[in-house]
Amino acid sequence: MALEQLLDHLKKSAALGQVSGIISWDQETMMPEKGAAQRAEQTGVLAALGHQLSSDPRIPEWIDAIDQSKVSDFDKVNIAEAKRSYEQATKVPEELAQTIAKASAEGQMIWAKAREASDFAMFAPALERLVELKREEAKCLSNNQGDPYDTLLDQFEPGAKTETLLPLLEGLREPLVTLREAISQKPSPKGFEGHFDAQKQLALTTKLAKQMGYDFEAGRVDISTHPFSSGGGGDSRITTRIDEQDPLNCLYSTAHEVGHALYAQGAKDPFMPAAQYCSMGVHESQSRFWENQIARSRPFAEWLYPEMKDHFSEMKISSPDEYYRVVNKVETGFIRTEADEVHYNLHVLLRFELERELIAGNLQVKDLEGEWNKRFEQYFGLKVKDVKLGVLQDVHWSVGLFGYFPTYSLGNIYSACLDEAMRTEMPNRDAQIANGETTQTLNWLREKIHHKGKLLSAEALIQSATGEVPSAKPLIAYLENKFSELYGL
Amino acid sequence: MALEQLLDHLKKSAALGQVSGIISWDQETMMPEKGAAQRAEQTGVLAALGHQLSSDPRIPEWIDAIDQSKVSDFDKVNIAEAKRSYEQATKVPEELAQTIAKASAEGQMIWAKAREASDFAMFAPALERLVELKREEAKCLSNNQGDPYDTLLDQFEPGAKTETLLPLLEGLREPLVTLREAISQKPSPKGFEGHFDAQKQLALTTKLAKQMGYDFEAGRVDISTHPFSSGGGGDSRITTRIDEQDPLNCLYSTAHEVGHALYAQGAKDPFMPAAQYCSMGVHESQSRFWENQIARSRPFAEWLYPEMKDHFSEMKISSPDEYYRVVNKVETGFIRTEADEVHYNLHVLLRFELERELIAGNLQVKDLEGEWNKRFEQYFGLKVKDVKLGVLQDVHWSVGLFGYFPTYSLGNIYSACLDEAMRTEMPNRDAQIANGETTQTLNWLREKIHHKGKLLSAEALIQSATGEVPSAKPLIAYLENKFSELYGL
Incomplete structure (x- = not known):
């Protein structure tokens, strides 16, 4: 029962991921120019909902309730992946995750301009910030262990x-x-x-x-x-x-x-x-x-x-x-x-x-x-x-x-x-x-x-x-x- | 504050609605044939998440907390629409809503086949069911009042x-x-x-x-x-x-x-x-x-x-x-x-x-x-x-x-x-x-x-x-x- 619920949840999560994939494919191939501002809002909502699914507190509960001795190898990997993505989604505080998402979106825009202008100094502060943020993210993900x-x-x-x-x-x-x-x-x-x-x-x-x-x-x-x-x-x-x-x-x-x-x-x-x-x-x-x-x-x-x-x-x-x-x-x-x-x-x-x-x-x-x-x-x-x-x-x-x-x-x-x-x-x-x-x-x-x-x-x-x-x-x-x-x- | 929260929520809800729109546009124009089965799952997840946003229990709380005397005409309509969609989403029991969604998806498939075969009897049971379900939906939406x-x-x-x-x-x-x-x-x-x-x-x-x-x-x-x-x-x-x-x-x-x-x-x-x-x-x-x-x-x-x-x-x-x-x-x-x-x-x-x-x-x-x-x-x-x-x-x-x-x-x-x-x-x-x-x-x-x-x-x-x-x-x-x-x- 817990396994079925977990698998069903993983399926939903994957289906939503596919939606995000189609939306970003559309952005690169089909979207009219003036759709960009709305698209940013749309992808933001999808990311938030995706995060909500991966960090659902029922995930560890389902996993705990599963008798792993009765589970196929295939589903053992599904369980491990659910755990992995749950940890990725929950170990990084939401505020940091959002800051990184924003810094990445801005980073790309600044990079594009700096590249256009052939000016590394224009890009350096954004990159510096990203290096710091990713270091911090790594600390959270690893409980400050290892490299x-x-x-x-x-x-x-x-x-x-x-x-x-x-x-x-x-x-x-x-x-x-x-x-x-x-x-x-x-x-x-x-x-x-x-x-x-x-x-x-x-x-x-x-x-x-x-x-x-x-x-x-x-x-x-x-x-x-x-x-x-x-x-x-x-x-x-x-x-x-x-x-x-x-x-x-x-x-x-x-x-x-x-x-x-x-x-x-x-x-x-x-x-x-x-x-x-x-x-x-x-x-x-x-x-x-x-x-x-x-x-x-x-x-x-x-x-x-x-x-x-x-x-x-x-x-x-x-x-x-x-x-x-x-x-x-x-x-x-x-x-x-x-x-x-x-x-x-x-x-x-x-x-x-x-x-x-x-x-x-x-x-x-x-x-x-x-x-x-x-x-x-x-x-x-x-x-x-x-x-x-x-x-x-x-x-x-x-x-x-x-x-x-x-x-x-x-x-x-x-x-x-x-x-x-x-x-x-x-x-x-x-x-x-x-x-x-x-x-x-x-x-x-x-x-x-x-x-x-x-x-x-x-x-x-x-x-x-x-x-x-x-x-x-x-x-x-x-x-x-x-x-x-x-x-x- | 409550107004801002409500408007922000409405924006998210609308952005998700736009995502559904693009996904269904894609389905009619771009999707490869074999994508259909996955697409059904994707639209199902989007519908469920959309419903979750429109039926968010904070909506009536926000509305109650807003001092309407200080609200612009534009936002008065936003509030009324939030209320309207909240009611649409909550008055119909989830089980009935899902039954209708399923009966509609099946209804369309059966209709297409019946039309192909020029056979109304093939379609009649599905239509009968839909008429009943929609009547029931109307009762829920209107608290059994009116036509x-x-x-x-x-x-x-x-x-x-x-x-x-x-x-x-x-x-x-x-x-x-x-x-x-x-x-x-x-x-x-x-x-x-x-x-x-x-x-x-x-x-x-x-x-x-x-x-x-x-x-x-x-x-x-x-x-x-x-x-x-x-x-x-x-x-x-x-x-x-x-x-x-x-x-x-x-x-x-x-x-x-x-x-x-x-x-x-x-x-x-x-x-x-x-x-x-x-x-x-x-x-x-x-x-x-x-x-x-x-x-x-x-x-x-x-x-x-x-x-x-x-x-x-x-x-x-x-x-x-x-x-x-x-x-x-x-x-x-x-x-x-x-x-x-x-x-x-x-x-x-x-x-x-x-x-x-x-x-x-x-x-x-x-x-x-x-x-x-x-x-x-x-x-x-x-x-x-x-x-x-x-x-x-x-x-x-x-x-x-x-x-x-x-x-x-x-x-x-x-x-x-x-x-x-x-x-x-x-x-x-x-x-x-x-x-x-x-x-x-x-x-x-x-x-x-x-x-x-x-x-x-x-x-x-x-x-x-x-x-x-x-x-x-x-x-x-x-x-x-x-x-x-x-x-x-």
């Missing part, structure tokens, strides 16, 4: 700790720097040139999404400034962006978001916490897998190149192989979201170390821009001359997201682990992918990742899928093989 | 009573029947023929909406099976439908929904009850005014005809005058929503009398189909051979909407009252409309209707706008003049 950064990290990557994450991620640095330097000695392939009609991009991106197994009866593709995926189960939507000079932007962001959405569409239940995604790192492993290991692979170029030719007859690229080289061009740049596979994790490492130091108080916000620029030059060999290409490029910190960045690299690490295991089990995968056949690939992920929900921790999930403790080795090996071949190292 | 039908009517047309509505609406019958019979002796203009490209229809309908003053920065137009308007303030959306054989469908449904949306965009405050629409009848007066008095007028044909030619060069109509005649073709038919201005209110009268008898218990559901067909033949001179063209054509009763139909005719009556007054005050309106200039017309409505919100009752509002007690005379005169000229009576 506050770990507490923040735990919200995105449950169970992860800096002490295990750090060697994993830092292990990427040297091999990636070595690889990048070797590549920089080699001639670079040409880029994409021409005008690529928006409607044709959308048509091709839809075809690509279908080919990857994205179910359009349980989703849709729209346009937004920044691509994202949202929702779950029978209503898992994605967005893309269109740049008429560069069709790759649209194609690969779609492949990425489709990866997220396939995970969401593959959940065994649309409401129960135990059936939802395991962690942000695992979520990112799904998007990066489809974006990189599949869509940027040599075999997939066999399927994609003729499609590109079909849609963009004026394209000045003459073979799948040339196409493969162009879409894997390595180039040192300032922007994380535009980085190639070799550089991407180096961008994350910079953020990971800076945000740890900020939260620990070893780095002051006033020194952040200087530190960013100094280290960026050290790691990337480029001088940051405009702060909008530097520390102001990402929105995350402006909305209080500390501990989020490392999940991007974790996603890359996990996707390579999965790729390696899948290749062993499916020796003819390349041949399938070259024909655009993705069913077996998707089914493998469905069974080993999507259907598992939160039943295992991220690490245990990857281990159960691959038979190996997750490590950076598969990613390093994958990148070294791929780019050695590509650049003739 | 239950009036109680239901009051939910859509506050303050309206059958005893005043009946002579007003029945007064239309004889003049309309006379007019229809006179017209039926005359030759009918030809109809529309050809293929009309969907994109061009959408382009023209967007132009039409803009021309009428619809603010696209505070709204948008999408496609749905049945056109509707939703939202309010800075986010007032409309939908339209496209029939490639008949562009008038799209154009005039857009004009209709724009009329509703202009009213919504013209609210002085997006949240406060006192600033929202006065009644369903007044809402309908706005849609019908723009659809009929403007978009189907002779002067507007001067503006619209060349636009039609521009968009549909193959159109076989050779002058604004011919166009005017075609779009005002009078033809007796079975379907209310397709009825011309002469027949429309006769369709409403039939429903008005049948639903009164159903709620009063003077007509049994088992006899409804027979009664419908008998009276339809009597009033319209046509035999109903397929029940989907008869009693199963409208969704309203299947979702428990009794007392709604008369507001359609009230809307027609009010729109003619407004039209008559406006013509007197704006002698050059025809010339403006012929040039597509609608600003003065819209401003007149903004000032006299839109900005007044709920400050006056519907009747008082129309009287304050026109200087006359609302009556059917202006509508009868308008129709007689228009169609006598059109058909040379």
Whole structure:
């Protein structure tokens, strides 16, 4: 009885969360300009009601009344998640939670203006405040135990700790720097040139999404400034962006978001916490897998190149192989979201170390821009001359997201682990992918990742899928093989 | 203090209502097919939370604590509306409210199937149940006082009573029947023929909406099976439908929904009850005014005809005058929503009398189909051979909407009252409309209707706008003049 009541409550809570998701999707894709002021009020009410549901005092009472010895593994996870979200909702005093919500909303607005004006000083006070507030939040959540950064990290990557994450991620640095330097000695392939009609991009991106197994009866593709995926189960939507000079932007962001959405569409239940995604790192492993290991692979170029030719007859690229080289061009740049596979994790490492130091108080916000620029030059060999290409490029910190960045690299690490295991089990995968056949690939992920929900921790999930403790080795090996071949190292 | 708390609560309640509106807009326009099951859960949670807000026990406490002598007229209406919605939410026992919600959701599904199968008997038990439940609801709402039908009517047309509505609406019958019979002796203009490209229809309908003053920065137009308007303030959306054989469908449904949306965009405050629409009848007066008095007028044909030619060069109509005649073709038919201005209110009268008898218990559901067909033949001179063209054509009763139909005719009556007054005050309106200039017309409505919100009752509002007690005379005169000229009576 108590279990049923708890599960029913969790279902309501999840349904309300989905409403918030649709409302924020609408805001990015459909909402008319003048709806913004009303929308802020609407999302405020939804947040308050969501908080009310997660902090319902009956939750601990129901949990206490449940005889856990008679509960399925699936429902044990539901109970644990109910407890987790109840604690998240109740340990932080409501006033602090509201202050953080407000500081994040304001932080984002100030960040956008500061970025526009290329003026870090304009943003610094808001960021300083957010660092303090998030530190305080971490204290509340952890009962003032342990490292506050770990507490923040735990919200995105449950169970992860800096002490295990750090060697994993830092292990990427040297091999990636070595690889990048070797590549920089080699001639670079040409880029994409021409005008690529928006409607044709959308048509091709839809075809690509279908080919990857994205179910359009349980989703849709729209346009937004920044691509994202949202929702779950029978209503898992994605967005893309269109740049008429560069069709790759649209194609690969779609492949990425489709990866997220396939995970969401593959959940065994649309409401129960135990059936939802395991962690942000695992979520990112799904998007990066489809974006990189599949869509940027040599075999997939066999399927994609003729499609590109079909849609963009004026394209000045003459073979799948040339196409493969162009879409894997390595180039040192300032922007994380535009980085190639070799550089991407180096961008994350910079953020990971800076945000740890900020939260620990070893780095002051006033020194952040200087530190960013100094280290960026050290790691990337480029001088940051405009702060909008530097520390102001990402929105995350402006909305209080500390501990989020490392999940991007974790996603890359996990996707390579999965790729390696899948290749062993499916020796003819390349041949399938070259024909655009993705069913077996998707089914493998469905069974080993999507259907598992939160039943295992991220690490245990990857281990159960691959038979190996997750490590950076598969990613390093994958990148070294791929780019050695590509650049003739 | 109590007033501020009450107003803040009303704002939250309204914001949540807007969320429900967007979610149901999404359902009709954007939601992928497989999202339906989750959506039902989501709307259920929103309804429960909405009910929780409207029935918050602090509402009567706040109201009691307010010194009404110090309150503005605007806030007096807010207080009255808070009381009204509190009573609506609390007088009906929760179990009954949930039973009705469930019976309505099921009723609509069964209706859709029965209509598809042209089988009234399939729908009858569900309708019987709904009639009983709504009667019970009316008893609760009225503390078992007065006519239950009036109680239901009051939910859509506050303050309206059958005893005043009946002579007003029945007064239309004889003049309309006379007019229809006179017209039926005359030759009918030809109809529309050809293929009309969907994109061009959408382009023209967007132009039409803009021309009428619809603010696209505070709204948008999408496609749905049945056109509707939703939202309010800075986010007032409309939908339209496209029939490639008949562009008038799209154009005039857009004009209709724009009329509703202009009213919504013209609210002085997006949240406060006192600033929202006065009644369903007044809402309908706005849609019908723009659809009929403007978009189907002779002067507007001067503006619209060349636009039609521009968009549909193959159109076989050779002058604004011919166009005017075609779009005002009078033809007796079975379907209310397709009825011309002469027949429309006769369709409403039939429903008005049948639903009164159903709620009063003077007509049994088992006899409804027979009664419908008998009276339809009597009033319209046509035999109903397929029940989907008869009693199963409208969704309203299947979702428990009794007392709604008369507001359609009230809307027609009010729109003619407004039209008559406006013509007197704006002698050059025809010339403006012929040039597509609608600003003065819209401003007149903004000032006299839109900005007044709920400050006056519907009747008082129309009287304050026109200087006359609302009556059917202006509508009868308008129709007689228009169609006598059109058909040379």
